[in-house]
Amino acid sequence: MMSVSPAEHDALVGRLWRAGCVWAEDEARLLVAAAGSPARLAGLVDRRVSGEPLEYLLGWAEFCGERIGVDPGVFVPRARTALLVSAAAAVTGPAATVVELCCGSGAVTRALARRLVAPRLRAAVDLDPVAVACARRNLAALAVPVFAGDLFGPLPAAWRGSLDLVVANAPYVPTAAIALMPSESRGYEPSVAVDGGPDGLAVLRRVAAGASNWLAPGGHLVVEVGEAQVDEFRAVLTDAGLVPAVANDGALDATAMTACRRTAVAGGPDEN
Incomplete structure (x- = not known):
């Protein structure tokens, strides 16, 4: 050296x-x-x-205690997203069947592989081909397939109603607020990874709508949101037939939401 x-x-x-x-x-x-x-x-x-992000120059970002490979043009995992990992681990039982949407570098799946007991890591998904290539390298040792496509779209139909955990660090920054982000993010990271539409919830609404069909009864969706979005997204999750809860970490300046698919009522049909 x-x-x-x-x-x-x-x-x-x-x-x-x-x-x-x-x-x-x-x-x-x-x-x-x-x-x-x-x-x-x-x-x-x-x-x-x-102004180029340090992580692009190094080729990696530190996340949840390990180095995650990061290519130029891929969303850089943030320290605050450790709360999403912790929240997901807290609601998920052993041998959970896991899918990560909007996976970027695949950092959340990598972290969950260490935190969960005997997880079945079914797949990660991203719309951006640059992110897909990066995630495939990061997840190769875990033998996790990375699908290119939009949210639940690329998943095998046979998985419907069988997933125990869906995690998604989906874009949630309101379009108008992107101008207030650090210049290195605005200038180098892909807008598709941060732009959540007029109120920041455009992609997350679609994630919530799909989750009720893909989760097993008692399964959980876990996402990251802005603190100011909690009340509105709570209503979105409830309307989708999910039971929401909120996790906050002031030290990380992070907010995550978990949402459980209701289990069937004893003696009656599944509510979803």
């Missing part, structure tokens, strides 16, 4: 700091470790100063 002199290190940190990198010391260390040569380091620093 290459090294830099104290003076070079200070100059690198200063340049990153002036460019707006809040964790300039940490970023400098990671870039030096990834570079391998002074020429490559200079190129990486130039790209970072211009």
Whole structure:
């Protein structure tokens, strides 16, 4: 691994700091470790100063204690999404049958593989072919197929009504609010991964509508939302025949919602 002199290190940190990198010391260390040569380091620093996400330069993002491969153009997994993983693990029993929608890099499936007891990881799905290719590499060791397509569309029809857990970090940023996001996200990450339509819930409404058909009785949908969207999405989930609950984590600035498909009433038909 290459090294830099104290003076070079200070100059690198200063340049990153002036460019707006809040964790300039940490970023400098990671870039030096990834570079391998002074020429490559200079190129990486130039790209970072211009606003390119650090994760694209490193080729990975840290998520739930492990490194997840991230290709340029793929949504970078956020620390806040650890709450979605925790919420999913809390509502899911052993040997759960799991599908991840809007999977991006496949980070949530990777994390759940470590958190759940003997999970049956059936598939991950994403609309973006760049994300699908990235997720296939990240999930290859788990033998999880990654389907290209829209939400539940690519799943085998035989899976209807059999899934114990559907997780989705679907886009939920209102279109008008995208302009307020950090420039590195606006300029480099795909809009399809963040743009949730006028109120941020356009994709999540479709996820909720489909979940009641694909979940087994007693199965759960788990998604990430904005705190201000909770009341409206609670009504969406209820209208879809699901029983919602909310999880918050102030330290992560994160909100997740779980929604259970009602089980059949004893002696009567399934309510869904």
